[in-house]
Amino acid sequence: MSPSQKTVTAAVIVIGNEILSGRTQDKNVAHIAVTLNEVGVRLSEVRVVPDIEAEIVDAVNTLRAKFDYVFTTGGIGPTHDDITAECVAKAFGQKLIQNPEATRRLMEHYEHSEMELNAARMRMANTPEHATLIDNPISTAPGFQVENVFVMAGVPSIMRAMLDGVKGGLVGGVPVxxxxxxxxxxxxxxxxxxxxxxxxxxxxxxxxxxxxxxxxxxxxxxxxxxxxxxxxxxxxxxxxxxxxxxxxxxxxxxxxx
Amino acid sequence: MSPSQKTVTAAVIVIGNEILSGRTQDKNVAHIAVTLNEVGVRLSEVRVVPDIEAEIVDAVNTLRAKFDYVFTTGGIGPTHDDITAECVAKAFGQKLIQNPEATRRLMEHYEHSEMELNAARMRMANTPEHATLIDNPISTAPGFQVENVFVMAGVPSIMRAMLDGVKGGLVGGVPVxxxxxxxxxxxxxxxxxxxxxxxxxxxxxxxxxxxxxxxxxxxxxxxxxxxxxxxxxxxxxxxxxxxxxxxxxxxxxxxxx
The missing domain is CATH 3.30.70.260 (ACT domain)
Known part of the structure; x- marks a missing residue:
């Protein structure tokens, strides 16, 4: 898309107790910053929040009002501590649904694998009702976009692939x-x-x-x-x-x- | 000090455009998280904010009200973009002063060096009026503490030395x-x-x-x-x-x- 003449800003929300415990060194923020810069979007704030619903909802709502774009990383896997989809739905006041296209992709993927599409894995098809999917060329389970919020995986290789897929659609300002x-x-x-x-x-x-x-x-x-x-x-x-x-x-x- | 029975929490504010531009990979958060954990303090939120006064003041005031301790990194050097001391003074409604003990340490340090204690370096003696100094065993220019906010350098080796100096004084909860x-x-x-x-x-x-x-x-x-x-x-x-x-x-x- 053609660049805007104003400064276009973004925030990142890193969702994950593992960063706050010091167990894991974040590797996503610097990559997102550089990638956004290439398309004329200036990363202006980062928040690292724990896997607690109220904290995630509050960060999403505060930052999506304050910045042009918000990118989240983490919390979209199959386990009980993956609560990002529920939280983003709640932040937007949308219902959480089993997304039909995400379901189709997961069924197709697991049909051709030795793994079983169990109830836990099926949770990865949940999105807010008005979400658009973000492709995951590495392990299929998609991210999603709701308005100006992009929900991505925390595993760096998957996050990078997802960001590569969406960056062309961002309306950037003048590159820095x-x-x-x-x-x-x-x-x-x-x-x-x-x-x-x-x-x-x-x-x-x-x-x-x-x-x-x-x-x-x-x-x-x-x-x-x-x-x-x-x-x-x-x-x-x-x-x-x-x-x-x-x-x-x-x-x-x-x-x- | 003896441990508290409640959960003791902390936030980190990373002050620096260089993290948000992707130029520099933060190396301080994980170290602070692990160090705090050792003394029974749970890192519960991290914010990375740009070198903009209103953003720093807002982050300091929000997080010092929400958590038991706040640690900031970055923005206490001698250059024009080092504005952390001014911002913390403003957040607490305190005057920014040329701290006498910090001045004494800088004068002693530069007296024994080939470097000149010029006006820019003298800025590193500025603190809020009711601050307590945090020792800097590496390059002398101190950090400082105001109430529950600890202001530290961004250079990792100096930040670590400062944190080592203050961690013994933190009142932790039950270790995680x-x-x-x-x-x-x-x-x-x-x-x-x-x-x-x-x-x-x-x-x-x-x-x-x-x-x-x-x-x-x-x-x-x-x-x-x-x-x-x-x-x-x-x-x-x-x-x-x-x-x-x-x-x-x-x-x-x-x-x-």
Missing amino acids: LSRTVLCNLGEGMVAGGLGEIQERYPEVDIGSYPQYARGEFRVSLVMRGTDAAELDACADEVRAMVTGLGGTPKDLDEDEA | LSRTVLCNLGEGMVAGGLGEIQERYPEVDIGSYPQYARGEFRVSLVMRGTDAAELDACADEVRAMVTGLGGTPKDLDEDEA
């Missing part, structure tokens, strides 16, 4: 571009000059990200914005500042953010 | 223990039996976490609770169920969550 200058100076040394450059480029969002390794500080100076020429000019000033302070600037991949 | 049984069956196969076991052990929080690799599904069945004997009995039932279905259960490290 970035320039990154890495330098071998402490953050405190570049801070003054960086603040001055930020004042001269109010449309560019300049971030400073220190790293600390082997007893030395380095800092990545990241410029993000929608105007490539302005970003290039800003990056030139940042490089000149670093050199002027006796440092060595190094360009990282452009547009990688 | 866990048992994990990994099995070579699909989630849909164990779902029915697992739901029945969950009904028999309402005090145990049973989670099912599928993995998908090399075309095969496996599933980790994680039991969390505060009663070790009950967890052991529950884990025995889970193992027996897996064996009964023709699978092979494998115990993972206990209490690792």
